[in-house]
Amino acid sequence: MRMSKLYLPTLKEDPAEADVISHQLMLRAGMMRKHASGIYSYLPLGYKVIKKIEKIARKHMDNSEAQEVLLPIMQDSQIWKDSKRWDKFGPLMIKFNDRKNREFCLGPTHEEVVTDLVRDEVRSYKDLPLNLYQIQTKVRDEIRPRFGVMRGREFIMKDAYSLDIDSAGLDKSYQAMYDAYEKIFAECGLEAVSVEADTGAMGGKDSHEFMVLADSGEDEIAFCNDCNYAANVERATSQKVGIDFEIESDFEKIQTPQIKTISELEDYLEVPAAKMIKAVAMVADGEAVLALVSGEDELNEIKLTNYLQANELRAAEAEEFEELFNSVPGFIGPINLTEVRIIADQRLKNMSGAIVGANEEDYHFKNVKVKRDFEVEAFADLRSVKSGERCPKCEKGKLDIKAGIEVGHIFKLGTKYSENMDANYLDENGKAQPIVMGSYGIGITRLVAAAIEQNNDQYGIKWPKAIAPYQIIILPLGNDDEVQTKSEAIYQDLKAKGWEVLIDDRKERAGVKFNDSELIGIPLRLTIGSRSLKNGVVEAMTRENNMKTEIELEQLETKIEALFAGIA
Amino acid sequence: MRMSKLYLPTLKEDPAEADVISHQLMLRAGMMRKHASGIYSYLPLGYKVIKKIEKIARKHMDNSEAQEVLLPIMQDSQIWKDSKRWDKFGPLMIKFNDRKNREFCLGPTHEEVVTDLVRDEVRSYKDLPLNLYQIQTKVRDEIRPRFGVMRGREFIMKDAYSLDIDSAGLDKSYQAMYDAYEKIFAECGLEAVSVEADTGAMGGKDSHEFMVLADSGEDEIAFCNDCNYAANVERATSQKVGIDFEIESDFEKIQTPQIKTISELEDYLEVPAAKMIKAVAMVADGEAVLALVSGEDELNEIKLTNYLQANELRAAEAEEFEELFNSVPGFIGPINLTEVRIIADQRLKNMSGAIVGANEEDYHFKNVKVKRDFEVEAFADLRSVKSGERCPKCEKGKLDIKAGIEVGHIFKLGTKYSENMDANYLDENGKAQPIVMGSYGIGITRLVAAAIEQNNDQYGIKWPKAIAPYQIIILPLGNDDEVQTKSEAIYQDLKAKGWEVLIDDRKERAGVKFNDSELIGIPLRLTIGSRSLKNGVVEAMTRENNMKTEIELEQLETKIEALFAGIA
Structure with a gap:
């Protein structure tokens, strides 16, 4: 892609509306623009990152035998009344009447739609297990939208729903999703940890969150420094002892x-x-x-x-x-x-x-x-654990509390929805049994922000290579004809080899080009100037560590491959 | 994919809710289920077709230098008031207040969002031309949702918006989209014709619709039998002469x-x-x-x-x-x-x-x-043209009127939105000028229905190969071990070669398997039975024409390639 044609409105200054680094950088790097509080338009660069993450999520969902569907955004109130969550969601759920005065809401999540869908179709134990997933826009009218896409009102989620005949089946489906999630975050280049979590409005039994550790995170997580215990402080416990004093006088x-x-x-x-x-x-x-x-x-x-x-x-x-x-x-x-x-x-x-x-x-x-x-x-148990308290699991280690961004959340729902909504299957004896469900979500747009929180420096974003909008950026410097010709040739050549290449063909000063390339965080940069060309070399920089190396032109392709293989 | 695991709830009977063939077949073939009037859940088979169409649309949009973005579904009322369309859309637009009592609507289209987006960013003539597109869910509260996804309330659209400095630029952008649309419909295997169209609520100057001819279509199109004149009857004219009588007495x-x-x-x-x-x-x-x-x-x-x-x-x-x-x-x-x-x-x-x-x-x-x-x-001009009237263009041919399904619509908007919403650029002399806009839409979900209307028979769907959910379906018949082993081997082999293969591994009678394979319309079917295996052959059927051929096992791959190349 030529930068002269790319719709990439970068900003020099930190926008006043942004208070965390990912929000600042997503605006400055021309990835998105605010439409209304908590609602964004994703521009070409931002949407490319989203699509890469979606592709990775899709791959691992497909590999774990989940099947992709697309469910409605506009949902009939009746299913929410059936599940007894119509009132529970409160003002977080946007409600309205259609022209025939029927009540609808914008889907904040899709347990009800899935349960409603299968209750008329899944008839026998032979039809199960089943796992249906989608990648889709959700709407939640947050009371305080903030931190850009980290807590937005309209956002993209990958959500999946498993349907099993019993809790052993659910355990298996849950584990498959747990494993898939670990692969998705790893492939995106994110360091994510799983923690025990509160089940909140979803209800159900077990629940894990996948957290990206970052100071700007809205969640607090308690970790044991000795064993693998990790839990959201919403749920974490400790070995804190009871209080016992010996005064027996009257009050x-x-x-x-x-x-x-x-x-x-x-x-x-x-x-x-x-x-x-x-x-x-x-x-x-x-x-x-x-x-x-x-x-x-x-x-x-x-x-x-x-x-x-x-x-x-x-x-x-x-x-x-x-x-x-x-x-x-x-x-x-x-x-x-x-x-x-x-x-x-x-x-x-x-x-x-x-x-x-x-x-x-x-x-x-x-x-x-x-x-x-x-x-x-x-x-x-009504208290929040504190740093330094004894671990409830190993009873040896001490708890440490860190801030994190929740990027995934998985729930064992059990039969809460199927019982309320009458979603049954016939078992081997022909007896109706409630379907045992699980629910699994990844915040795709939030994951973009989390990736930036983990990968940035004072100059801008440092994309993990798997989700970078482009792999390579070429900066031709100056107006020298040879620079232009050679840059164009390299650009065409690398594109033909299958690399995703951006070329900064704008008539801008070198300083502007350097700054923009660092701001938008393309993993590998090739700088082409007349002086280095005379020496038969170009300068390569890996954005991950801002390390520069000179590459001889004849070795360009093999060196690029090696450099790219070496970065995260 | 194994059919035993695929969520594919096919129906034997025509559902009462469906009155056109595409609607019947999309329900019967387990492609979708109704959630509420005009609102559907797309099941795995249906969503696969949608994704194939999206991929084709994306390719041709990218090739014509349009850039993909994602714009909000939930839109602030202010931009619609700025463009003076807040009232114009009437009850077709779903409106609601958020928790802070700010007015929003669900986007029925995105001219306003795009104009709002660029009015703060596009500053100079150097930033233009630009074409931004998205593939996204739209909501229109139709008074009579009908014909399944043909007139739904929540549907997927590919919409694009061109931004130019003048009307010559717009003409070029419009032509590029016109050409891209022809390629998209052709690659999807659809016969679509372009017709002159009314501009309706979009306003603006020129407009063309792309129509798929089908008896169930809601639009009527007038065609000349002699020249290339074609227009929606909403707009069509003819050489019908005035009426003149000679009676001059008082009334x-x-x-x-x-x-x-x-x-x-x-x-x-x-x-x-x-x-x-x-x-x-x-x-x-x-x-x-x-x-x-x-x-x-x-x-x-x-x-x-x-x-x-x-x-x-x-x-x-x-x-x-x-x-x-x-x-x-x-x-x-x-x-x-x-x-x-x-x-x-x-x-x-x-x-x-x-x-x-x-x-x-x-x-x-x-x-x-x-x-x-x-x-x-x-x-x-207030009258509708009628079949047999003289063509207004060549003045020789006669008009013929046919029913069609609108699958695409392109508009030269001009400066209607940019003037109302103050979206200007500075020209070469530093003078502010309104951006000249075009708007281009393809109904992705409606296109699925149109493809079925054009490609079906009494047994079910006959997918054009480019948008078929799978390319090949394998039917192992009977419980013979050799049949199972050989079928599985062929399945693995074809998958490894990159074919998209479905295998009907369900324990069902041959009749059920035949019927379902024809209903879901996979282009190429391989039937594997013990008798034919003994002769070293399998039966191949191309669904397009229901032609059967025997293929020798040794020649399977080359014959499949040849058969596939030969169908539409």
């Missing part, structure tokens, strides 16, 4: 004027946070819930949501402290709190001598004993 | 009790329809319009819409005859009709001695003279 009220936070209490009372109970006022689907964790811990809202099986969980607003809890912000606590569900972290089970809010402005209680002084609906 | 009222239609009048008065004026009560954007054509002609609503530049044109409801026209159904006419726009077909310009409705129950006028007895806002 008593103490004055704490304007002392509202744990750290203020630590200073004022000169007592460590471990001796306090943090009470967090939450509202779950409209209902008041008080969550208790140790003063040294943080409430994990995902864990609480899962425990409550809530659709929507949020912190209480200031005015709700009185309305719903009959308490005051800064002084809320579990004692004398009626008609409020109280859920406590399991570490608190045997705690005594604790300090808690007194539900009265400027007062706390001390010497509080759990279960003696207040009732708890349940003890559950 | 007078005649009683016509319950005689309401032209044919009833013909019988009752014993006067030919050519002597009558048909008055059609229409409502254009809420305003009353009376359209007049000869009693022997039909009003062409598209021509009237274009003349009026109306957004919405419809026939008046019965109760509106009194409200808006002060008349009665069956007896409406142009005389004494005040405050109603009257537009007459140009053939009526010199008509006299005509019979028209008297705007009074059971009465008509006779001896009416146009312009003497009533005023007309304008004379325009």
